[in-house]
Amino acid sequence: MKSLAVPSFRGPADFTVLDLPAPRISRPDHILIKVHAASINPTDIALASGAFKLAVKTPFPIKLGYDVSGTIEAIGDSVTAFKVGDEVFCCLPWEDRGGISEYALTTTSFIVSKPSNLSHVAAASLPLVSLTSLQSFEKISALSTGEEFAGKTVLIPAGLSGVGVVACQMAKTIFGAEKVITTVSTSKIDKVDEVLGRGIVDQVIDYTAANPFQAIPRGSVDILLNTTSEFMSMLPLLRKGTGRIISIKGASGHNIKAVIPNISYPIFLLLNLLAFFRRRRAAARGVKYDDMIQKPSKRDLERISQWAEKGKLKAVVGGIVMLDDLDGLREECKRIGSGKGGRIGKVVIEVVHA
Ligand SMILES: NC(=O)c1ccc[n+]([C@@H]2O[C@H](COP(=O)([O-])OP(=O)(O)OC[C@H]3O[C@@H](n4cnc5c(N)ncnc54)[C@H](OP(=O)(O)O)[C@@H]3O)[C@@H](O)[C@H]2O)c1
Structure with a gap:
């Protein structure tokens, strides 16, 4: 599968979209998501650039992305709250990061139904x-x-x-x-x-x-x-x-x-x-x-989803880039990594499956 990932520490001008094995269900509470949209955060650029290398050892390749919106592709044996085809969104925990990919894997305890009034692009901008x-x-x-x-x-x-x-x-x-x-x-x-x-x-x-x-x-x-x-x-x-x-x-x-x-x-x-x-x-x-540092939380994301559905919280997407547009991805990541802003709200990466 295609994935925004780096084989070694590097700045955003040299980011790569790698062809990596798709993650597979290996736990009964696992859910495999077919990603339709994912968003970039400054922490993704910092991680890939090696800003945390003294703080934590991270094996290569490092896949990027925490925010994901997509449909469920497969579920583990113990998952009852969701079924294949459900539309969901989530913030992946540190150990499952890599959402800017064609597929993402995490456990049921982080996944929430996508707000019914939002597109995948809008939903991916929120978590x-x-x-x-x-x-x-x-x-x-x-x-x-x-x-x-x-x-x-x-x-x-x-x-x-x-x-x-x-x-x-x-x-x-x-x-x-x-x-x-x-x-x-x-x-x-x-x-x-x-x-x-x-x-x-x-x-x-x-x-x-x-x-x-x-x-x-x-x-x-x-x-x-x-x-x-x-x-x-x-x-x-x-x-x-x-x-x-x-x-x-x-x-x-x-x-x-x-x-x-x-x-x-x-x-x-x-x-x-x-x-x-x-x-x-x-x-x-x-x-x-x-x-504070945010913690992925199903309970909190469910509240966020309800607020979005009730119109109390609107998603603000300031830019959309396709996963196969490497130049576009590098440009957005350079801008976000510089901390200088420029866009309004979030930049979302759209994933089109062949
Ligand atoms: N602790 C956590 O859990 C956590 C979670 C999320 C984010 N963060 C951190 O929070 C920061 C913001 O994240 P983000 O996703 O919101 O970043 P972002 O979308 O890339 O936005 C950066 C913003 O900073 C503005 N800016 C730059 N210099 C400024 C200044 N001197 N005064 C006021 N505004 C300034 C820019 O505004 P203009 O475009 O108008 O110039 C731009 O809107 C990042 O450092 C990120 O790592 C921490």
Whole structure:
């Protein structure tokens, strides 16, 4: 089968589509998915480029992709909740990654029926970024002893990024935030309402401006979802004493270990130390800081699917590339790997089977 995979560490300009054996059912709870669409995330490019090589040993070839939407091709003997031909989507766990392929294999505990109102392309854009947003906000709720978001101001930088398009919607329509503030580059300012719908974002700031955060009064933000590396510059904006930061950049060793159990011990310690200093710096300003790394979860994805079906969460696909368009794949992966954005929402790879 065709698979976006690398035979050795390399940058996106040298990514390859390899012909690899299709995965096979080898456990009673296995499900083999015929992939119709999959999406790319920055972590795919980082993994292939060797950014995690000191943290975890990964055998080659490394197949890429966590987000998948497709039809069930085969099931293991114990699977009763699904049948061959069902339309499903999922976020593959670390050990099953490789969704940007003609076929993907995982267990029934990660698979959910595709939202009935979404195409495979739209469905494939949702899992990883939606799980990230949902689990981040739930972590904040837990951090703030279960307080609701009602009456709260939430700052979500990069509101038209892969994570941002979902996080802004969830903050408003699911968690009930009072005010959502976001940042985008100049050309995207007018696109925010058009893409997310009026009333989702209350204030849009051009992050390329000289002092982007001048537009936000100091001490007025209750919750920051840190989607960029620049949370220190945003710290003064948070309310002293009650402000919360949840960061999806720079996870602690503990949080990574929950997803990648074989993380190397020195890196585990180093990441915990860095997280400790970030927490201390935030605490010095009366703000609670925590980081997170998303975990594939069937229960959470079922909720996301229901929200999509009810129209509370819309999929935002900013680009589609075919799996056999190697130049197109490399171009998109280069752009995503650079962290500079450019697209709106997610880039999805469509897989056409011969
Ligand atoms: N912890 C986790 O579990 C987890 C999960 C998912 C993602 N992440 C991480 O979260 C980050 C975002 O992921 P993504 O999928 O949303 O990325 P993405 O779709 O590639 O988007 C990157 C975005 O960053 C914006 N941007 C670049 N520099 C900025 C700045 N200085 N201020 C504000 N916005 C800026 C760009 O906006 P313009 O186009 O307007 O320039 C673009 O929209 C990545 O580092 C990713 O690895 C972590």
